[in-house]
Amino acid sequence: MKWKFLLPAAIFAAVAVAFAVGLTLDSQRLPSALIDQPAPQFELPPIAAIDGGDPYGGGFSSRNLGGGVALVNVFASWCVPCRVEHPQLMSLARDHGVSIFGINQKDKPENARAWLERHGDPYRAIGADNDGRVSIDWGVYGVPETFVVDAEGRIRYRHVGPIMERDLTGTLLPMTAELGP
Amino acid sequence: MRAWAVIFLSVLVLASGTQRAGAVEPSEVLSDPALEERAREISQGLRCLVCQNQTIDDSNAGLAKDLRILVRERLMAGDSDQEVMAFITDRYGDFVLLKPPLKTGTLLLWFGPGAILLLGAGALARFYANRRRQGSAGDGGAAKPLSETEKKRLQSLLKNGGEKGNNP
Numbered sequence: 511m512k513w514k515f516l517l518p519a520a521i522f523a524a525v526a527v528a529f530a531v532g533l534t535l536d537s538q539r540l541p542s543a544l545i546d547q548p549a550p551q552f553e554l555p556p557i558a559a560i561d562g563g564d565p566y567g568g569g570f571s572s573r574n575l576g577g578g579v580a581l582v583n584v585f586a587s588w589c590v591p592c593r594v595e596h597p598q599l600m601s602l603a604r605d606h607g608v609s610i611f612g613i614n615q616k617d618k619p620e621n622a623r624a625w626l627e628r629h630g631d632p633y634r635a636i637g638a639d640n641d642g643r644v645s646i647d648w649g650v651y652g653v654p655e656t657f658v659v660d661a662e663g664r665i666r667y668r669h670v671g672p673i674m675e676r677d678l679t680g681t682l683l684p685m686t687a688e689l690g691p
Numbered sequence: 692m693r694a695w696a697v698i699f700l701s702v703l704v705l706a707s708g709t710q711r712a713g714a715v716e717p718s719e720v721l722s723d724p725a726l727e728e729r730a731r732e733i734s735q736g737l738r739c740l741v742c743q744n745q746t747i748d749d750s751n752a753g754l755a756k757d758l759r760i761l762v763r764e765r766l767m768a769g770d771s772d773q774e775v776m777a778f779i780t781d782r783y784g785d786f787v788l789l790k791p792p793l794k795t796g797t798l799l800l801w802f803g804p805g806a807i808l809l810l811g812a813g814a815l816a817r818f819y820a821n822r823r824r825q826g827s828a829g830d831g832g833a834a835k836p837l838s839e840t841e842k843k844r845l846q847s848l849l850k851n852g853g854e855k856g857n858n859p
Binding site: 542543544616641642643646647648649651652 | 740741753754757758761780781782783784785
Protein backbone atom coordinates (compact mmCIF):
# COMPACT_ATOMS: atom_id res chain seq x y z
CA MET A 511 0.00 0.00 0.00
CA LYS A 512 2.93 2.32 -0.65
CA TRP A 513 1.16 4.05 -3.55
CA LYS A 514 -1.72 5.16 -1.35
CA PHE A 515 -0.23 8.60 -0.77
CA LEU A 516 -0.63 9.23 -4.52
CA LEU A 517 -4.43 8.83 -4.31
CA PRO A 518 -5.30 12.49 -3.51
CA ALA A 519 -2.99 13.66 -6.30
CA ALA A 520 -4.60 11.20 -8.72
CA ILE A 521 -8.12 12.37 -7.76
CA PHE A 522 -7.01 15.97 -8.18
CA ALA A 523 -5.56 15.20 -11.61
CA ALA A 524 -8.80 13.47 -12.72
CA VAL A 525 -10.95 16.39 -11.56
CA ALA A 526 -8.58 18.91 -13.17
CA VAL A 527 -8.74 17.07 -16.50
CA ALA A 528 -12.56 16.91 -16.33
CA PHE A 529 -12.76 20.65 -15.62
CA ALA A 530 -10.24 21.47 -18.37
CA VAL A 531 -12.31 19.56 -20.91
CA GLY A 532 -15.47 21.23 -19.60
CA LEU A 533 -13.96 24.69 -20.03
CA THR A 534 -13.16 24.09 -23.68
CA LEU A 535 -16.75 23.04 -24.46
CA ASP A 536 -18.98 25.83 -25.72
CA SER A 537 -22.06 25.69 -23.52
CA GLN A 538 -24.00 27.86 -25.97
CA ARG A 539 -23.58 25.34 -28.77
CA LEU A 540 -26.37 22.81 -28.54
CA PRO A 541 -26.67 19.55 -30.44
CA SER A 542 -29.60 19.47 -32.82
CA ALA A 543 -32.28 16.90 -32.09
CA LEU A 544 -32.78 16.62 -35.84
CA ILE A 545 -29.34 15.39 -36.95
CA ASP A 546 -29.76 12.42 -39.33
CA GLN A 547 -33.53 12.92 -39.24
CA PRO A 548 -35.54 13.72 -42.37
CA ALA A 549 -36.13 17.45 -42.79
CA PRO A 550 -39.54 18.54 -41.44
CA GLN A 551 -42.54 18.85 -43.75
CA PHE A 552 -43.42 22.47 -44.41
CA GLU A 553 -44.68 24.92 -46.99
CA LEU A 554 -43.63 28.57 -46.94
CA PRO A 555 -44.98 31.35 -49.17
CA PRO A 556 -42.66 33.72 -51.03
CA ILE A 557 -41.78 37.13 -49.61
CA ALA A 558 -45.01 39.08 -50.00
CA ALA A 559 -45.58 41.53 -52.82
CA ILE A 560 -45.29 45.25 -52.09
CA ASP A 561 -46.95 48.10 -53.96
CA GLY A 562 -48.78 45.83 -56.37
CA GLY A 563 -45.57 44.14 -57.60
CA ASP A 564 -44.78 40.44 -57.68
CA PRO A 565 -43.92 38.32 -54.65
CA TYR A 566 -40.22 37.49 -54.31
CA GLY A 567 -38.23 34.32 -53.74
CA GLY A 568 -40.68 31.78 -55.15
CA GLY A 569 -41.54 30.21 -51.79
CA PHE A 570 -39.78 27.26 -50.15
CA SER A 571 -41.25 23.93 -49.16
CA SER A 572 -39.98 20.46 -48.21
CA ARG A 573 -40.47 19.44 -51.87
CA ASN A 574 -37.45 21.62 -52.75
CA LEU A 575 -35.21 19.34 -50.68
CA GLY A 576 -33.90 15.87 -51.47
CA GLY A 577 -32.83 16.51 -55.09
CA GLY A 578 -29.20 17.04 -54.11
CA VAL A 579 -27.08 18.40 -51.29
CA ALA A 580 -28.43 21.75 -50.12
CA LEU A 581 -27.96 24.32 -47.40
CA VAL A 582 -30.97 25.74 -45.59
CA ASN A 583 -30.18 29.14 -44.13
CA VAL A 584 -32.42 30.96 -41.65
CA PHE A 585 -31.93 34.71 -42.03
CA ALA A 586 -33.58 38.08 -41.51
CA SER A 587 -32.80 41.67 -42.38
CA TRP A 588 -33.06 42.58 -38.66
CA CYS A 589 -30.35 40.06 -37.77
CA VAL A 590 -26.96 41.72 -37.42
CA PRO A 591 -24.73 38.59 -37.60
CA CYS A 592 -26.55 37.62 -40.83
CA ARG A 593 -24.76 40.51 -42.46
CA VAL A 594 -21.42 39.05 -41.34
CA GLU A 595 -22.13 35.68 -42.94
CA HIS A 596 -23.68 37.03 -46.13
CA PRO A 597 -20.43 37.26 -48.18
CA GLN A 598 -19.73 33.62 -47.30
CA LEU A 599 -23.20 32.60 -48.55
CA MET A 600 -22.64 34.57 -51.76
CA SER A 601 -19.30 32.81 -52.25
CA LEU A 602 -20.85 29.38 -51.61
CA ALA A 603 -23.55 29.95 -54.21
CA ARG A 604 -21.46 31.79 -56.82
CA ASP A 605 -17.99 30.22 -56.58
CA HIS A 606 -18.80 26.73 -55.37
CA GLY A 607 -22.20 26.08 -56.91
CA VAL A 608 -23.85 25.07 -53.63
CA SER A 609 -27.67 25.24 -53.54
CA ILE A 610 -28.84 27.44 -50.70
CA PHE A 611 -32.46 27.80 -49.65
CA GLY A 612 -33.53 30.66 -47.43
CA ILE A 613 -36.01 30.85 -44.57
CA ASN A 614 -36.70 34.53 -44.03
CA GLN A 615 -37.80 34.66 -40.39
CA LYS A 616 -40.27 37.27 -39.10
CA ASP A 617 -39.19 39.93 -41.56
CA LYS A 618 -41.03 42.81 -43.21
CA PRO A 619 -41.27 42.18 -46.98
CA GLU A 620 -39.87 45.59 -47.87
CA ASN A 621 -36.91 45.16 -45.49
CA ALA A 622 -36.15 41.66 -46.78
CA ARG A 623 -36.20 42.86 -50.38
CA ALA A 624 -34.01 45.89 -49.67
CA TRP A 625 -31.52 43.64 -47.86
CA LEU A 626 -31.28 41.18 -50.77
CA GLU A 627 -31.00 44.00 -53.28
CA ARG A 628 -28.17 45.65 -51.38
CA HIS A 629 -26.15 42.57 -50.38
CA GLY A 630 -27.04 40.14 -53.17
CA ASP A 631 -29.32 37.11 -53.29
CA PRO A 632 -27.51 33.76 -52.90
CA TYR A 633 -30.74 31.76 -52.52
CA ARG A 634 -32.22 29.33 -55.00
CA ALA A 635 -35.59 29.89 -53.34
CA ILE A 636 -36.81 31.81 -50.32
CA GLY A 637 -39.78 31.17 -48.05
CA ALA A 638 -41.17 33.73 -45.65
CA ASP A 639 -41.66 32.33 -42.12
CA ASN A 640 -43.79 35.12 -40.79
CA ASP A 641 -44.88 33.55 -37.50
CA GLY A 642 -41.68 31.53 -36.89
CA ARG A 643 -43.54 28.18 -36.83
CA VAL A 644 -41.46 26.50 -39.53
CA SER A 645 -38.31 27.69 -37.75
CA ILE A 646 -39.57 25.92 -34.62
CA ASP A 647 -40.12 22.75 -36.70
CA TRP A 648 -36.45 22.99 -37.68
CA GLY A 649 -35.45 23.41 -34.02
CA VAL A 650 -34.13 26.92 -34.65
CA TYR A 651 -33.51 29.03 -31.57
CA GLY A 652 -31.55 31.91 -33.00
CA VAL A 653 -30.92 33.58 -36.33
CA PRO A 654 -28.77 32.85 -38.29
CA GLU A 655 -28.73 29.07 -38.36
CA THR A 656 -27.72 26.91 -41.29
CA PHE A 657 -28.49 23.25 -41.99
CA VAL A 658 -26.79 20.86 -44.40
CA VAL A 659 -29.38 18.57 -46.02
CA ASP A 660 -28.18 15.58 -48.04
CA ALA A 661 -29.56 14.23 -51.32
CA GLU A 662 -32.01 11.98 -49.41
CA GLY A 663 -33.48 14.99 -47.64
CA ARG A 664 -31.90 14.21 -44.26
CA ILE A 665 -30.43 16.89 -42.01
CA ARG A 666 -26.72 16.11 -41.62
CA TYR A 667 -25.31 19.14 -39.86
CA ARG A 668 -26.39 22.30 -38.11
CA HIS A 669 -24.35 25.47 -37.87
CA VAL A 670 -25.45 27.95 -35.19
CA GLY A 671 -24.49 31.58 -35.64
CA PRO A 672 -22.88 33.32 -38.60
CA ILE A 673 -20.85 31.29 -41.10
CA MET A 674 -17.31 32.67 -41.01
CA GLU A 675 -14.55 32.10 -43.55
CA ARG A 676 -13.08 29.29 -41.42
CA ASP A 677 -16.48 27.51 -41.22
CA LEU A 678 -16.67 27.66 -44.99
CA THR A 679 -13.27 26.11 -45.65
CA GLY A 680 -13.11 23.96 -42.52
CA THR A 681 -16.58 22.43 -42.40
CA LEU A 682 -19.16 23.35 -45.00
CA LEU A 683 -17.20 22.95 -48.22
CA PRO A 684 -15.59 19.60 -47.27
CA MET A 685 -19.00 18.38 -46.10
CA THR A 686 -20.93 19.36 -49.23
CA ALA A 687 -18.13 17.88 -51.37
CA GLU A 688 -18.25 14.62 -49.44
CA LEU A 689 -22.03 14.32 -49.61
CA GLY A 690 -21.94 14.69 -53.40
CA PRO A 691 -23.34 17.26 -55.82
CA MET B 692 -38.42 41.03 17.36
CA ARG B 693 -42.01 39.74 17.46
CA ALA B 694 -43.11 42.44 15.03
CA TRP B 695 -40.52 41.25 12.55
CA ALA B 696 -41.71 37.67 12.89
CA VAL B 697 -45.29 38.77 12.20
CA ILE B 698 -44.23 40.70 9.09
CA PHE B 699 -42.12 37.78 7.87
CA LEU B 700 -44.95 35.28 8.36
CA SER B 701 -47.54 37.46 6.65
CA VAL B 702 -45.24 37.94 3.66
CA LEU B 703 -44.82 34.16 3.49
CA VAL B 704 -48.59 33.58 3.65
CA LEU B 705 -49.26 36.23 0.99
CA ALA B 706 -46.53 34.90 -1.29
CA SER B 707 -47.77 31.32 -1.08
CA GLY B 708 -51.32 32.34 -1.98
CA THR B 709 -50.45 34.10 -5.25
CA GLN B 710 -49.55 32.50 -8.55
CA ARG B 711 -46.21 33.67 -9.94
CA ALA B 712 -46.83 36.11 -12.75
CA GLY B 713 -44.12 34.92 -15.19
CA ALA B 714 -43.86 36.57 -18.59
CA VAL B 715 -47.25 35.36 -19.86
CA GLU B 716 -49.04 38.23 -21.57
CA PRO B 717 -52.80 38.71 -21.06
CA SER B 718 -53.45 38.03 -24.74
CA GLU B 719 -51.84 34.59 -24.44
CA VAL B 720 -53.94 33.40 -21.51
CA LEU B 721 -56.49 30.70 -22.36
CA SER B 722 -60.12 31.22 -21.37
CA ASP B 723 -60.29 27.74 -19.86
CA PRO B 724 -58.57 28.04 -16.46
CA ALA B 725 -57.85 24.29 -16.23
CA LEU B 726 -56.08 24.29 -19.62
CA GLU B 727 -54.23 27.49 -18.72
CA GLU B 728 -53.07 25.88 -15.47
CA ARG B 729 -51.70 22.90 -17.43
CA ALA B 730 -50.03 25.24 -19.94
CA ARG B 731 -48.32 27.13 -17.08
CA GLU B 732 -47.11 23.89 -15.56
CA ILE B 733 -45.68 22.62 -18.87
CA SER B 734 -44.09 26.01 -19.62
CA GLN B 735 -42.35 26.01 -16.24
CA GLY B 736 -40.60 22.76 -17.14
CA LEU B 737 -39.31 24.00 -20.51
CA ARG B 738 -36.04 25.86 -20.90
CA CYS B 739 -35.92 29.04 -22.92
CA LEU B 740 -33.19 28.29 -25.47
CA VAL B 741 -32.28 31.92 -25.98
CA CYS B 742 -31.63 32.79 -22.33
CA GLN B 743 -30.76 29.35 -21.15
CA ASN B 744 -31.41 29.56 -17.43
CA GLN B 745 -34.97 30.82 -17.62
CA THR B 746 -38.12 28.84 -18.28
CA ILE B 747 -40.25 29.83 -21.26
CA ASP B 748 -42.84 30.83 -18.66
CA ASP B 749 -40.43 33.45 -17.25
CA SER B 750 -38.73 34.69 -20.39
CA ASN B 751 -39.63 37.64 -22.57
CA ALA B 752 -37.64 36.31 -25.55
CA GLY B 753 -39.51 36.04 -28.83
CA LEU B 754 -38.94 32.30 -29.11
CA ALA B 755 -40.23 31.77 -25.55
CA LYS B 756 -43.44 33.60 -26.42
CA ASP B 757 -43.83 31.54 -29.62
CA LEU B 758 -43.34 28.33 -27.64
CA ARG B 759 -45.84 29.41 -24.96
CA ILE B 760 -48.43 30.00 -27.65
CA LEU B 761 -47.51 26.69 -29.31
CA VAL B 762 -47.96 24.81 -25.99
CA ARG B 763 -51.41 26.39 -25.59
CA GLU B 764 -52.39 25.53 -29.16
CA ARG B 765 -51.41 21.89 -28.69
CA LEU B 766 -53.44 21.73 -25.46
CA MET B 767 -56.46 23.31 -27.19
CA ALA B 768 -56.10 20.68 -29.93
CA GLY B 769 -56.52 18.00 -27.25
CA ASP B 770 -52.90 16.87 -26.69
CA SER B 771 -51.96 15.34 -23.35
CA ASP B 772 -49.15 16.95 -21.33
CA GLN B 773 -46.78 14.18 -22.47
CA GLU B 774 -47.69 14.73 -26.12
CA VAL B 775 -46.98 18.45 -25.82
CA MET B 776 -43.60 17.73 -24.20
CA ALA B 777 -42.78 15.18 -26.93
CA PHE B 778 -43.71 17.73 -29.62
CA ILE B 779 -41.16 20.18 -28.20
CA THR B 780 -38.38 17.64 -27.49
CA ASP B 781 -38.74 16.20 -31.04
CA ARG B 782 -37.58 19.59 -32.28
CA TYR B 783 -35.23 20.83 -29.57
CA GLY B 784 -33.98 17.67 -27.85
CA ASP B 785 -33.85 16.78 -24.15
CA PHE B 786 -31.92 19.99 -23.50
CA VAL B 787 -35.20 21.98 -23.37
CA LEU B 788 -36.36 19.94 -20.39
CA LEU B 789 -35.30 21.61 -17.14
CA LYS B 790 -35.67 18.25 -15.42
CA PRO B 791 -33.50 15.82 -17.38
CA PRO B 792 -35.08 12.42 -18.17
CA LEU B 793 -33.71 9.27 -16.54
CA LYS B 794 -31.89 7.21 -19.19
CA THR B 795 -28.48 5.59 -19.70
CA GLY B 796 -26.86 8.84 -20.82
CA THR B 797 -28.00 10.68 -17.69
CA LEU B 798 -27.32 7.98 -15.06
CA LEU B 799 -24.16 9.77 -13.91
CA LEU B 800 -26.08 13.02 -13.59
CA TRP B 801 -28.83 11.46 -11.51
CA PHE B 802 -26.80 9.09 -9.33
CA GLY B 803 -23.26 10.56 -9.44
CA PRO B 804 -23.63 12.79 -6.36
CA GLY B 805 -25.21 9.95 -4.32
CA ALA B 806 -22.43 7.57 -5.39
CA ILE B 807 -19.75 10.07 -4.33
CA LEU B 808 -21.50 10.54 -0.98
CA LEU B 809 -21.60 6.76 -0.41
CA LEU B 810 -17.94 6.47 -1.40
CA GLY B 811 -16.97 9.18 1.09
CA ALA B 812 -19.07 7.62 3.86
CA GLY B 813 -17.46 4.23 3.14
CA ALA B 814 -13.96 5.67 3.31
CA LEU B 815 -14.77 7.45 6.58
CA ALA B 816 -16.26 4.29 8.12
CA ARG B 817 -13.16 2.30 7.13
CA PHE B 818 -10.87 4.95 8.58
CA TYR B 819 -12.63 4.86 11.97
CA ALA B 820 -12.86 1.06 11.99
CA ASN B 821 -9.09 0.85 11.39
CA ARG B 822 -8.33 3.33 14.14
CA ARG B 823 -10.49 1.51 16.68
CA ARG B 824 -8.89 -1.84 15.82
CA GLN B 825 -5.39 -0.41 16.24
CA GLY B 826 -6.34 1.25 19.53
CA SER B 827 -7.76 -1.90 21.15
CA ALA B 828 -4.79 -4.01 20.01
CA GLY B 829 -2.53 -1.84 22.19
CA ASP B 830 0.34 -1.98 19.74
CA GLY B 831 0.36 1.68 18.83
CA GLY B 832 -1.77 4.75 18.51
CA ALA B 833 -3.63 6.48 21.30
CA ALA B 834 -3.75 3.62 23.81
CA LYS B 835 0.04 3.13 24.16
CA PRO B 836 1.06 3.99 27.76
CA LEU B 837 3.82 6.53 28.48
CA SER B 838 7.32 5.25 29.21
CA GLU B 839 9.11 6.09 32.51
CA THR B 840 11.18 8.94 31.00
CA GLU B 841 8.10 10.40 29.33
CA LYS B 842 6.21 10.34 32.65
CA LYS B 843 9.06 12.15 34.37
CA ARG B 844 9.20 14.81 31.72
CA LEU B 845 5.44 15.30 31.89
CA GLN B 846 5.61 15.72 35.69
CA SER B 847 8.32 18.36 35.39
CA LEU B 848 6.40 20.20 32.69
CA LEU B 849 3.25 20.29 34.84
CA LYS B 850 5.19 21.45 37.89
CA ASN B 851 7.49 24.08 36.42
CA GLY B 852 5.36 25.28 33.58
CA GLY B 853 7.88 24.08 31.08
CA GLU B 854 11.52 23.13 30.64
CA LYS B 855 14.17 25.74 31.02
CA GLY B 856 15.13 27.32 27.76
CA ASN B 857 11.76 26.66 26.16
CA ASN B 858 10.02 29.44 28.03
CA PRO B 859 9.59 32.67 26.22
